[in-house]
Amino acid sequence: MNNRIQAIIQRYQTDRTRLLDMLWELHHLYGYLPDEALSELADGLNMAVEDVRETSSFYHYFHHRSTGSYTLYLSNTVIARMQGYQEVLDALERETGATLGEMDPSGTFSLYDTPCIGLSDQEPAMLVDEVVFTRLTPEKVSGIISQLKCGRSPEEIANPRALPKADIAYIDQLVGTNICKAGPVFFHKGNDFPELLKNCLDAGPEAVIAAITQAQLRGHGGAGFATGLKWKLCREAPGATKYIICNADEGEPGTFKDRVLLTRSPQAVLMGMVLAASVIGAREGIIYLRQEYIYLKAYLEQQLQLFREQQLLGKNILGRADFNFDIRIQMGAGAYICGDESALIESCEGKRGTPRVKPPYPVEQGYLGMPTCVNNVETLVAVTRVMQEGAEWYQSLGTEDSRGCRLMSVSGDCQRPGVYEIEWGTSLNQLLTLVGAEDPWAVQISGPSGECVAVDKGGERRFGYGDLSCNGSVMIFNRSRDLLGIVKHFMQFFVDESCGICTPCRSGNVDLRNKMERIIAGRGCQQDLDEMVSWGELVRSTSRCGLGGTSPNPILTTLQQFPELYQAKLTEQSGVLLPSFDLEAALQGNERARIELTHHDYIPRELIQDPETEK
């Protein structure tokens, strides 16, 4: 019996719904999840070890083989690739001696790439354990790695003044927040939250719902669901208790505005959660924070503590006997799909991040089976502001069908990447001017799951739920960029991030990515394009959740906006064979079989290598 593992199990009271936290503790203990440790954890929780591994093997940041003393995750985004990713990767491999995906022979460094870590305005960027380094260059990499080799910790390198981790100065030292344009709604200063909460409690939950509904506030997480209605449904749903969850998973490549809000306006986020709790009747709240933002955790814990000290959290909030509410932070472990609210709830319950079958919806049966309200970080701040300034004020911003403002995370080919607050109704061209876009050609709106817009065709389109309903990610590409390569990169992202539970998304995205590779290689014909469209429609229509529901978009929207790019890549079919059919490669199997048959000592490669050990 291992005392440390037993202590972990006890700390979480043998509660298997806290499996993610327990796995993290094991991971911190060993640097990975050794089989024996998983077995002991499984025993302690009355689970089969396969069941524990079912969860642990789902998340990118959990390793099942030993890792080096330092684990490096280089952000692999299309933006990083435009800004020196390859040179940085080469330097990392050279300096550490580790190849991508492996550990170096001395066991000092493990090197991985990882999807967007929410720093598109300061790529190339990487995480070294729990510390982040941005704007990397080969020189900077040499400096970091040589210091690590000399025994300095990542913290010491990134934080030479040893600022406390709970300090905002610590975060500012690691990353830039780059608020290029603030507006009326977000990043507001001079708040009196006790006063605001008191007023809202006095007015009562119905009044709060009425105000949010009147403001026509819609969720900023992507789906645009009416926030007032969501709160009302959750309030009215029967349940012994209820939960409010702040969705801080921000996994859509290209977005980083939630990170900036959590850094610059954390209390406005918390205030939104407290208001939600008072309305729906929650006693517990969760901030689901993506592992990529681990360096914000101590700071956020500190903000929670400040809230408790002001009686804005905890028992008897503002002295009211019937209002008890507190918040915990749940760390994710690397999975884009956990941004989906029902997958996020599964993850909070210690399981794989698999989107649930709906109905029931989270507002009816969510976390631990209880009515649960999941809101995006930005939505919660907007709620706070609506309650501060009033519904009419909020309604006066934006347009008829899209009230208020929204934050844009802008990256790519422009002079001033960063966060912009714009009113709904702003046109794409206006935004491009604002950010100093250089010869913009294509703009990826809402990340890979959104749409690609040709600037000359769609520049006058306006942001809003009726047209360009952006989730906050805006990536700008100029004419020098390889758009088809970007599309392929996005498709690979979906292949890697599909939770895999449903057929069309798990299997279909692989076919779509392979088709894209074929087109780019110049071996595709018109039939391939037609099939991409029809297979894309299949995936989009029959998938279980929004990931598969949007994953064909990179192909479908570029095919529609830039058909000439695809046409230029096509080849004509000559003769009976499809251009993609490689006769020589096909015949090689025969050649290999002949060798196998004539050399009796020949053992096929796949029989020698146990795929288990390759993992």
Add this chain to the structure above:
Amino acid sequence: MSIQITIDGQPVVTEAGENLVDVAAQNSVYIPTLCYLKGKPCLGTCRVCSVRVNGHFTAACSVPVTEGMQVEVDTAELADMRKALIESLFSEGNHNCPSCEKSGRCELQATGYEVGMVVSRFPYRFPLRPREVAADHIWLERDRCIFCQRCVEFIRDRQTDQKIFAIKGRGTAAQIEVNTELANRMPPEQVREAADICPVGCIIEKGVGFNDPIGRRKFELQSVRERALGEEES
């Protein structure tokens, strides 16, 4: 509560909250399924039951019927989508029906026949999926797993209620696992239940196979469609 819906334009009277797959079957409309098991919680994994409800694509097995619902099942578009999903399952794994123990009793194969599949429109991927043979009475022929989750969700150790089967990894690296210790103490009827619940020939009972002569196998005696519709009538 008695309600009315329409299926392909035909009015159907039924009870609110009933499962759409069952309601359709009761009214002689066959909706292909691979993961759904009547009476068990919906898994919603295969999507082979895709239909349109009030114009929107959805998996029929995940739909509790409500008043006025307009359901489309038998359209050329939907039939082709369902067929495509089945084809996708064939190209994603390795299915050699002539040498498969489950042939003739396999729901994937039978449903493939039922929807008129001849060959997969998707390129076959020939993945490498090592089989798992460690348990005494069960082995996993992973080539054939379609990740329906039936075994994961519905087969549990009777003493501890622990999962016996579980998925490891995700995406193209995903594979079905079995806990050998728990598998070895499954009583014979539970072993059979697991092998039967698996819609394909992935969970195989050791020492059993090819028992029924060709021509007398499950889906040759009664097609998957007849079974889906017939069970309701009796």
